Amino acid sequence: MTQARIEPDRATPALLVKVGHYPQHHGGVGVIRTLGRLGVPVYAVVEDRWTPAALSRYLTGAFVRRTSGTEDPAELVGLLLEIGAAIGRPSVPVATDDEAAVLLAEHAEELSAHFLLPKVPPALPRLLASKAGLFEVCRRYGVPSPAAWVPQGYGELLAVGREHGYPLVLKNLEAWTRLRAPAVRHTTVVRGETELRAACPPGEVPSVLVQEYLPPELAQDWITHLCCGPDGAEPLVFTGRKLRSWPPGAGVTTRAQSLPNPELAAMAREFCRRLGYRGAADLDWRLDLRDGQYKLVDFNPRTGAQFRLFQTVTGVDVVRALHLGLTGRQVPEGPQLVRSFGVGQLDLPSAAVTCWREGRLPQDVLPRASTERSWLCRDDPLPAVGEAVRFTGAVAGRLRRAVPRSGR
Incomplete structure (x- = not known):
């Protein structure tokens, strides 16, 4: 047919x-x-x-x-x-x-x-x-989701870890606040209170959702x-x-x-x-x-x-x-x-x-014939070139910031 x-x-x-x-x-x-x-x-x-x-x-x-x-x-x-x-x-x-x-x-x-x-x-x-909004919608419609908390004070933030244990996942709470006043740079896993305090320093509680970690x-x-x-x-x-x-x-x-x-x-x-x-x-x-x-x-x-x-x-x-x-x-x-x-x-x-964390060879390390590549393709090569230049520049910049300058 x-x-x-x-x-x-x-x-x-x-x-x-x-x-x-x-x-x-x-x-x-x-x-x-x-x-x-x-x-x-x-x-x-x-x-x-x-x-x-x-x-x-x-x-x-x-x-x-x-x-x-x-x-x-x-x-x-x-x-x-x-x-x-x-x-x-x-x-x-x-x-x-x-x-x-x-x-x-x-x-x-x-x-x-x-x-x-x-x-x-x-x-x-x-x-x-909204991470909190989605959690409530899932509860309303009976869709399973990981446990989640929206702390209203710094004490509540610390209490989540103390009562429910670690690791925990931190996420920016709302779409716009992640750009205007981000609580974390990206979805972040914290494995203890020290890491939690480093991610969210004491003071005003940021716009953050704390979510159950599924290992x-x-x-x-x-x-x-x-x-x-x-x-x-x-x-x-x-x-x-x-x-x-x-x-x-x-x-x-x-x-x-x-x-x-x-x-x-x-x-x-x-x-x-x-x-x-x-x-x-x-x-x-x-x-x-x-x-x-x-x-x-x-x-x-x-x-x-x-x-x-x-x-x-x-x-x-x-x-x-x-x-x-x-x-x-x-x-x-x-x-x-x-x-x-x-x-x-x-x-x-x-x-x-x-490989380092789990002591095993990861899946699909080498691309297959059926792999869709995010950047590289024969009929449109220039975006991959542009990305390579920017990526190399970003890595070089981070290395320069990480290496102390001599003579100071």
């Missing part, structure tokens, strides 16, 4: 939308490539002309706009309206961070003059991006990437295993495998249906081997950085599904491919730490 082909609306551009400064983002490059390869014009908000995303051959145009997330939302909305007017025709915005997703949802009415947006309940992305020997990391269509149709859901991250155990995915998991897919699908969610999303789960439950750890109401891991046999990923759905095109059906994903320059140190 002949497989259905993807027939995109090439007259409707896409815009990569981001809030905050993170020029070395492979997810944004993936958005540009996956739509650009279909012939869809793709524009992007970038920090400068030399970001890896700005170097992609598939980018139609770049808008250099440096944002920090500390701006008034009205200023950011005005920025998007200016960009939309410059593009000159309705386009599909693709958010790559929680702040951008929240902004698009809460100001959809204003932005609809220039952008095609999923009809998600305006307050829902902010609620799901790797007793749990598995799973991810679901999905796209809920604008008309409430059956969502496209992908499932896979997260093998490694950087920093190890608590950072961005550096190695993952696409693996069909009907049970987990059904859980994610039903949860989004009950929420009335629309658009793309990236959900992190942990399978607790002690009780056999999949526990929802994070719900990112936007495209995930590793979304290119997941693709159907018909060539559909969540970004392509989002564009097809919002432009009224058919999303071809088909099972997901089984393959791997790797972020090479971050996965090698992650694999080394895993």
